[in-house]
Every structure is written in structure tokens, then in C-alpha cells.
Amino acid sequence: MSNRIKSKLQEDKKLLSIYFTAGYPSLNDTVQIIQDLEKNDVDMIEIGLPFSDPLADGPTIQESSTHALKNGMTTELLFDQLKDIRKSVSIPLIIMGYFNPMLQYGVEAFCKKCHEIGIDGLIMPDLPLDVYQSDYEAIFKKYGLLNIFLITPQTSDQRIHQIDKASDGFIYMVSSASVTGSKSGFGQEQENYFERVAAMNLKNTQIVGFGIKDAETFKQATKTAKGAIIGSAFIKHLTANGITKIADFINKIR
């Protein structure tokens, strides 16, 4: 079977991807949130495996992670919650987390489990390109997992080409120099960056993340990119409204 992410990227539309932290607001909300997101036509989901020290995240995701860990979320429990997810959900699912929990679980055991569940890819911001290529690429491939790399406005053209070559699927284009959740709207600088990358004719499409929070930012981000990822804004919505009003949030985006 071909990877669900790759099939999804073939569809003729701008993709909406949603990030949420597993185990938040309540420990066992994971499956319900995923099902509701699919029901509301979300194209792809990043399931956040919470980490005690999320270096690349702003206060919103930090707090949801702390909360999720307090609720009792663990790697094993997340895998357990997801074990039947493919009976009800068919959109691409990605696990996003930091490398240490994966390392402690065992990189191969982790990948194997993802494969069994039907996870399509991983985003591990602090697993650097060179370490991935020398130590782990073969394992990811063995289990059919795409490893999604990040680029930022400061990433050099040369490095972007290097990452493009190493990538399979899409490139996660971080919208600005910032941790998650801290930017209000996009300016000229973002537009220039989006256009610079678009003009590079990369083999992988790009999906933009960080700072997308509403219809306007979604539209700006997807002008040149294939899709966009919303994280902190969705978590804020869950914090304020619980998990029963997911449709309200998604319907306002597009």
C-alpha cells in the first residue's frame, strides 16, 4: 500500500492539517479528537506525543504537554489508544514529538509500533538530518514511515536542497523565526520567504506551520504552499470549548 501522506498530497486542493497534544484536555480524548477532525474534512493530523521539555514550542503547546503528562499520557498508552484507529479513520496520521521519548522506547520498536497502528510519518524536530541519515533512515524506511523535516526562513538554499533530497513526502516549512504559537499574522517577510521557496522547484511540496490560526493566515500560507498546519490555535480552542465543538473551529478555516 502506498503511503497515505503521498496519496493525500496528490489531491487537487489545499490541505488543512491539525496538530493536537495527545492526552489533552483529557487523557482519553485522543481517538475522539482524531475522528472528529476527519469528520470535519481535515486532511491530515499531527498527533503530538507530549514531552517534558519541548524546546521548539511556545507556552500553549508547553502547557498542553505538561497537562497531558500530568493526566498520565505515555508513549505506550498513546500506542494503545491508537491501536484500532485504522478501523475508523483513513486520513494520514503523523506522530510529532521530541526524540528522547522515542529513543527511550527504542527507535526500532517505536517505528514498528507506528507501522502496526497505521501511522504514516513522524516529525521529530530535534532529530537532526545527519543523525537520521547515518543511524535511523533504514529503520524508518523498513516500516514505511516518512520522516518530515523542517526548514525556516534562515535555512540556506543549499541546506534546503539537501533537506529536499533527504525528504520523501513534504517539507514542513516553519513560517517564521519563532517557537510555536507566537506570531500574529504574516507580513512581507513571510511572503518573500514563501515565494523564494516556491521558486526553488523542490521535488517535495511544502506545508507551512507555526503561526497559522485562522482563515486569513491559512489563505496566506497556502498561496504558494500545498497546505498548512494549525496547532496552538486549535489547542486554545480545545482549552476554551472542550472537544465537542471541533466543527466550529474547522469550519471557520476554509
Next chain:
Amino acid sequence: MNYNADEKGYYGEFGGAFIPEMLYPNVEELRANYLKIMYEDSFQEEFNQLLKDYVGRPSPLYFAKRLSEKHGCKIYLKREDLNHTGAHKINNTIGQILMAQKLGKTRIIAETGAGQHGVATATVCALMGLECIVYMGEIDIARQAPNVARMKMLGAEVRPAKSGSRTLKDATNEAIRDWINNPVDTHYIIGSAIGPHPYPDMVTRFQSVISEEIKWQLKEKEGRENPDYVVACIGGGSNAAGTYYHFLHEPEVGIIAVEAAGKGVNSGESAATSALGKVGIIHGCKTMLMQTPDGQITEPYSISAGLDYPGVGPMHSHLYKTGRAEFYSATDDEAMAAGLELTQLEGIIPAIETGHAFAIFAHKKFKKDDVVVISLSGRGDKDLNTYIDYFKLA
């Protein structure tokens, strides 16, 4: 066996640069340039001049007669406490501020635990006229109030880290987030031999002036360059790395590390990383790390803010793993008692961090002729309130 970092920043299996892409341009710029810049003549000249005239180096190597009598060996104290700002931390901040200038950076950030590194950073920023922001855990802001005041007087902004255990680990997280948010004009002066490559190696090289001096100072006093033992306390491990550096490949020199056991290694309130840690990733490097079986970083505890860190620099993980160094840990009580003993036998009030190194005598018996050099990493002025409360001196 090589105990220094290899080209990719690994000490054996430890080290490396496990950083998100957002940090890559900055860390890579530093990696590609640090050795070249550091060993330029003009850099060395300026660095050495400042260490001499501004820091007050060389710091004395002092024969501690009464302490030696008490513990039945020959004890020398490397007096980093006499440096300007009162600890070894300034050796590194002088080096890094010059590095930042060479890289054209105009804004400096730092993390601090005890506040010694924060003060040392604020000091060199005042010296060079650069903007300075120091992240410090809320708990540490309370227990190291004099240093907070010093940083402010020096013109630095002290930003509280309010997440997690609200100590050194969280201050480091916040500093890293700041660097992600300010990738162009900012240099991050890490205060210990931790973080992604090239930091552990760079900090170690700046601190290596400590052991460089010990060699010739000991030669003058004892007729030989190599002591039988060098002893240092370990938070992230910068004073230790500097104290060990020139002895790492001298097998006759025993290397001793003392970590903070807090209320006891198995009390659940400890920072004894080598005893309690497992290999993991913290702040961009692979090293021994206190964590849950699930890979969540646990919250350490020590009475000393500067040792209250759940990891240890990758060099020290390697020294531990290979058996090159002996590792011990001292409880709060042992460190405080050792600090009081040094005060009353030698008239030197050490930082509580440093007190841990002196607690070695509660754990190891030395021979009469052993020459033992202890890194007196800092002075205790900043800790007076803690001493007063602990010993009910007021």
C-alpha cells in the same frame, strides 16, 4: 582512549548536536568558526589580556595547611573564587563575548542557576556594551537574590523561567526558545559544558586555563606538574572540565567528580546524574540524563542552584562510562558541613556548589603523600542567606 570531543562533538557515544532546524544556522555558524576564531593570535591576545587584567588570573594555587592536616593528605586549592565576579564562570563568558563580537552579534542571552553565570555574563556585556538578557528559574531568583540584584545593577534584564521545576533546566529551555525567536543578532552564552556541539568543547577550552595554570603552579610548589588527584563539583561540568582538561591524558592523575545528591541519592530529591541517569537527549546533546522510563526529563533537586540540573556535560558522561573518572555524590548536609569546615579551617567561605567538592573527604580516604588539587570554583557570598538559615546563624 581520547577524552576530548571529536570533530562532530562526540565524546565516545556522548555529545553531538540534537537541535531543531530553527537553531541549525546559528549553531552551524559557531561550529564552523569557533576553533578558527579562538586560535587567531588577536583573539588569544585579547582573551589572555582580559583574563590577566580584568579577571585577575592566574588564580592562586593555595596550599591548605590546616585542611591538609585534618584530612591527612596534601591539599591544594585552585582559587577560582578569587576571580572577578567570584567564580570560574567568568573565564567562559570572557571567551564567549569575544566570540560573539567576532561573529557580529549584538544581543546576548544566557541561562543561570546560581546566578554566577548570569552575573559573569552581565559583567562582560557591561564591559563590551552589549544588550544582555538572563533567564533564571523562579525558584532560583528567590534563593540567589544577591546575584539577581547584581545582574540588574549591571544592566541586564533578568527574565523568570516559570515552567517545570523553575530552576536551571527550565531557564535553559527559555534561553533556547529565545534563540529560536532571535536567530540573527543574538549569541547564546551557555554557562556550562553542556548543550549542542560545539558548546561543550568550546566552554571546556575556555575553562582549560584552570588546569593549564595548575600544571606550572604545582611544578613550582611540588616540583612536579601532575597531582595525584584533581577534584571538582559537577553541575553541567564546566569547572570540572577546566580542572581536568590538561590531565585527561595523564593516567597517573586520578580524576574525581562530585555530584549533588540532594537529600540522598535515592530520596527522590537529588541531582546525582551519573547514579540516577540513563543515556538521553537534553538541551541538544546526548548524555547521561535523569528521566522517567518514558523519556520525560525529571526534576532534580539540590540545595545548590548551580548543581540543580538533571543532565551532565557529555565529556563527563564519557569519563564516567569509561571509568576514567571516579564519581561521587554529596548530600546537602555533607556539602554544607564541608563548606563550614573550609570556612573555619582556612577562612574561606565557598559557594555551596563548591562545598560539594570538599565533601569528597567524607567519601574517600587519601594517602598521606597524595597531592590533591580541589577546584574552589566559587565564593559563598551569594549563599549567605542559605548558610544563615541552615546553620541558624542569625
